Amino acid sequence: MVEDVSRRPVTPSTRFHDSPIRANDSALITQRPTAIRRLPFTPAQNRSNLNPAGTSSTGQQCVGPRAGHIRSTKPIYYQTVNYLLEVASTHDRSGALRSLHVFGEQIAKLNSVRCLVHGLEYKNTLIQMSLDLGVRDHPRFKSALEEDQSALREKVMDVLYCSGDEQVVLSLEDNAAQSLLDIIQLMLDNALLHTRDATSKARRLIGKLAKACDKLPSSLIISGVTQRDEHPTFCGGFGYVFKAMYQGKPVALKHMRMFQGTDQRDIRRKFCREALVWQRLRHPYIVPLIGIDTESFPSSLSMVSPWMKNGTVIKYLSLFSDSRARVSVLDGLIREIAQGLAFLHYEHVVHGDLRGVSQFCFAQERSKSVFLFQSNILVDDSGRACLTDFGLTVLTDATVSQINHGAGSVRWMAPETLNPVTGFARTPASDIYAFGCVCLELYTGFPPFHILHDAQVMLQVIQKDRPPRPPGDLIPDPIWNIMQQCWAHDLTERPRILGIVLDLAMYERQLADVAAVNVDISILTEAHNSGSVTNENYGGWVESVIAPFAGFIDVAVNPRNHYVNLHEMADGSEGATLYVARLASADHDLLNLPEDVRQRDEDNFCAGHPTFVAIKSIPIVPEGNATLRKVLLERRILSAVQCQNILQMDSLYVDPAEDALWIRMELMDxxxxxxxxxxxxxxxxxxxxxxxxxxxxxxxxxxxxxxxxxxxxxxxxxxxxxxxxxxxxxxxxxxxxxxxxxxxxxxxxxxxxxxxxxxxxxxxxxxxxxxxxxxxxxxxxxxxxxxxxxxxxxxxxxxxxxxxxxxxxxxxxxxxxxxxxxxxxxxxxxxxxxxxxxxxxxxx
Missing domain, CATH: 1.10.510.10 (Transferase(Phosphotransferase) domain 1)
Known part of the structure; x- marks a missing residue:
């Protein structure tokens, strides 16, 4: 039988009958007593840390990249308890000593799941004990609590990587489930898990738990939403959108609608999981989630986000009567939409319903016909495009009795999503197809196949027909080429979003003037030394990360076609990895390399010797990357100096498989x-x-x-x-x-x-x-x-x-x-x- 981990152990009283320590005794706290009573527990004593089945967990199988992970045997709050014991012993506080001994013995017996379930509760208990002992603000107490964070983090790692624990976690209910959600969310909010893999696993776990227990981390719940309009401003596919006020600012209150004949608990569970996805997406081109409101509509939940006074992207473009100004704004909006989509894909989130038009769909709500107006690209107060409603298509499908397949989104849907054999699966590739459609509707003002009915559109798309190019130069050649690639019938032939972002950045540079890239090195160095390159310098993560490399990257080359047999040598900061690779035979003639490097490669080839090189791979991330900024600074310096005693960057590439910048360098010993x-x-x-x-x-x-x-x-x-x-x-x-x-x-x-x-x-x-x-x-x-x-x-x-x-x-x-x-x-x-x-x- 599975152990009931929600049962809370008895905790000692946190009020002691001894008199408080006098203020003039505080200096004694840092002195080690001549005789200290036996400590309540040690790491070795915690080997009875039982798994949920009651058997030893030291041999439990671990999965994933940490397959060698061994369960932590160190009790939680070990340092804090021992420090408080030392204080209590020094001042002969017998009541405190008894309580701490009982407390220590209890937490030493907890398994990893129960440690997390009661982790925050026990922390509060220890803080209360420290207040009673008069050491709440003492540096040693604060230091001990901070050190004990690592033990708590190891318990999280146990749960994430050891098989069997996940099922126990997902069986939690009520307060136990809430406590575990809160402590893992706390770890995520404070970036305490360190690795991307552990962070991803933690997010997936709390997503599953939120769906299973119908709860959300407490940190997501907000209160104080006021002045809600009586009637919704417009309707989304999953609910009504009201204008309201929160902390003195206008907000959008997205109220989840309920329908007769649907499993409302299941809908609420899916809502919770999607809210967890949204709350972690922080990017300039994504509408941020402020929190979840539970008060405005007591019977259901509401998502709260900033109010976008500029409205939809189509409405915003209509404000520009001058064609030249409109085209300039439009080009910028398309780049921002691509960058927002790139961020979603980097976070392994599929939007699933990308569109720019305030399209309506026909639905049934409580046996009454209604029109639902949808637009998933808004414009913020600064004029930036922001994506919203991503990942909510599953929720939409569950709450709307739809006709006209896809609730009117057929015109933006890729051919594979129209095929019942494939289950209408939405993928990053289907988002790419939709992006091409968004480009068409923003440039022309009409959705794809706007003169056809939905059934005709489906037939056209399945038969590999695509919208024709509008007459004249309405859509620039580089943009039309991108759109055609996005509309490839075979999803494997569509470009990745990072490649699109790169192409758009290059197009922007062509319009602006290539000379704009040549920023003076002293200015860049000053910006680097002052902290980081800001969005104002480059207008977003793509411009700051990719565009400044435009003069250095060999964009015509997929490096994986030319550098083979990669072997990892070392890991660096911020996800950078160093590899040794072999240059494919005779490929020195196909690469854009400095003359001395090309000659060296050719000499090796003629002599029958393989050419081995070092490849430094640096992730391209939407928030920016300090390592990439350093690379940019160093590359500009290296372009000004030639010396055999300075290691050069032979060439730079974008790796489309991993969304990373590759730097080829000489392989050193x-x-x-x-x-x-x-x-x-x-x-x-x-x-x-x-x-x-x-x-x-x-x-x-x-x-x-x-x-x-x-x-x-x-x-x-x-x-x-x-x-x-x-x-x-x-x-x-x-x-x-x-x-x-x-x-x-x-x-x-x-x-x-x-x-x-x-x-x-x-x-x-x-x-x-x-x-x-x-x-x-x-x-x-x-x-x-x-x-x-x-x-x-x-x-x-x-x-x-x-x-x-x-x-x-x-x-x-x-x-x-x-x-x-x-x-x-x-x-x-x-x-x-x-x-x-x-x-x-x-x-x-």
Whole structure:
């Protein structure tokens, strides 16, 4: 029998009979008592953490990317309980000690599901205990609660990845279900699950639970909606839309209609699940969900969103009588609609009913004929297109007794959605078809096949007929080409939305002037250093992420056709992944590459050697991506400098399979920080080898200096080495550009300091942070044993006079003049590999 996890365990009283701690005793709280009573529980004692069936859960199978996930054995609020025990023991609070012992023993026995069901309740209990002990605002109590978040997060991960728990969760009812919904939603709202996969699983789970228990997370419920109009402003496919007020602002109140002969509980459950989908969609071109109102219509729920005073996209366009102004606004609206749709698809949401016309449909409500007016593209107060009613088609189908298949949306429906054999399935590809129809109706003012009846439209679409092109130049060639691609009969031949967005961005750039892309690097750097590139700079996530790369991306190439056998090497920040890939045979002639890179690829091909490259894949996300902004800054810098000691971006591509930016780079052997690590465990680097390494980086610094650029991020982890022993500086996104004619000494001093620190690291085999080096430093033994030239060079790096006029003084130093040749550095790379092998396999 499944355990009743909704049964709440007995919790201790949160009021103690002991007198409160005096204010002048607070200093004692941070002192460790001489004798502390036995703590109530430890992580090891929680191995009785039972699964719902009452058996041990340590061997329970886990699924998904975390197939090796092992259930957490650490009790929730372990740190907080132990800290409060320490306080109670120090001040001899026997009542508090007893309560905390009972409390600790109880939560140590809870399984993962029950931990989440009672997690917020227990947190409130502990906060009350801390108030009674007088430590509610103490830093150690706050720190303990914060540390315990990780244990709670692990319990969520247990539920998400261990089989069996989901069915137990979905069987929860009433308060237990509400508590679990609230705590998982809290994790999502505060981005505590860290990975995209875990976040997706959590969203799916609370969606299923909301549908199963007919409840929503408490954070979604709002109150205080007032001044509702007596009559609806218009009707949507799933309910009436009233104008109302919330917190002093006009809002749209979408009231869910109920129909006779329908399962109202089932409709409400679907409503809850769709509300969860909507509430997480935050984007400039999506109508936001403010919350769920339960008071205006006690018998049903209502969705609350901002009131769009500009109305539908068709109504808004009618305000522009000047044809030139209308076309300019129209082009912008189409880009915004595409970007909103791209965001939905990125979030794995299918709109399912995209249209721009305030179309009416015929329906039956309580045996009475009514007309329902629908439009799913609105315009906000700033004149931006915003999508709405996405994902509600399932709800519409359940509440409206429709005739004329699709409630009048036949004209926007893809052929596969008209086919009963395929179950009228709506997919991202059907959204793409509808987008092409929206483009047609916005440019012409009419829906597709507007002179035909719905039955005739269905026949035309199934027979592969498409609307003809309007006469003249009403629809520009680039837009018409996109529309034709969207209308492909085979859904696999339709473009992905990211490709459409890219094409629209390129079209916009052609209209505006290509020169607009060439933004001055100093302006971009200033914007990056001040935080992030704002929407005002680029007008939305697509312009800020894709369009600035227009001069760098090889848009004619699908990189997956030319780079094969991808093997993941490492994960980076914000979802970036580094791969090693092989260039397909003879494809060097088909790619737009720098001449030296093309020649290198051709030499390998002629010699019969495969060409391996590094591919850095960075997700293109609607909200923007700090990693992509850094790439843009670095790419603009690299376009201005050519140096063999600076790692170049050979080419940039858009990967249509994963909606990612691909950066092809030279495949390097290792980072310089790995050489430092090997030096720390016995690899010996002579002074001339160290000088050879430093010389390469000094060459890169001098090249950048000549272009009035300082990288400002010199460290061993940002320096790569290839098999030929060439060191290359990378990660120039933090670089700054100087004004011509000004003194550079203060600007380059930090880079010179970092260079000295780098020489120090290679000599001693450990990393060291420096602010300033004294004139007569106390050298460690590893430096004392080195040549005077090395010590003198390090001192020069920390002497502002040495870089007052650039890097010439450092380049001409005795230490650099005695640097080894390239062959010696290449041999060091071989030695590093052999040394690593001996460390890993000492018996070989």
């Amino acid at each position: 290792r980072t310089l920080s790995s050489v430092v690590d090997l030096a720390s465990v016995g690899l010996v680097l002579s002074d001339n080898i160290i000088a050879g390494c430093v010389k390469d980086i000094l060459t890169a610094l001098a090249t950048l200096y000549a272009k009035n650029i300082a990288p400002r991020n010199i460290c061993s982890s940002n320096i790569l080495v290839n098999q030929q022993g060439i060191l290359k500086l990378t990660n120039l996104s933090n670089a700054t550009k100087f004004s011509v004619g000004r003194s550079h000494s203060s600007n380059v001093q930090s880079d010179a300091n970092a260079l000295g620190a780098l020489a120090w690291e290679l000599a001693v085999g450990r990393r060291q942070s420096f602010q300033i080096l004294s004139v007569e430093p106390e050298w460690p033994p590893e430096i004392v044993s080195r040549t005077p030239a090395l010590r003198e060079f390090i001192c020069q790096c920390f002497n502002p006079q040495s870089t007052q006029f650039g890097y010439n003084q450092l380049i001409e130093s005795t230490f650099i003049r005695e640097a080894c040749d390239r062959a010696a550095l290449a041999q060091v790379m071989v030695q590093c590999s052999a040394f690593e092998k001996r460390l890993r396999y000492p018996r070989l």
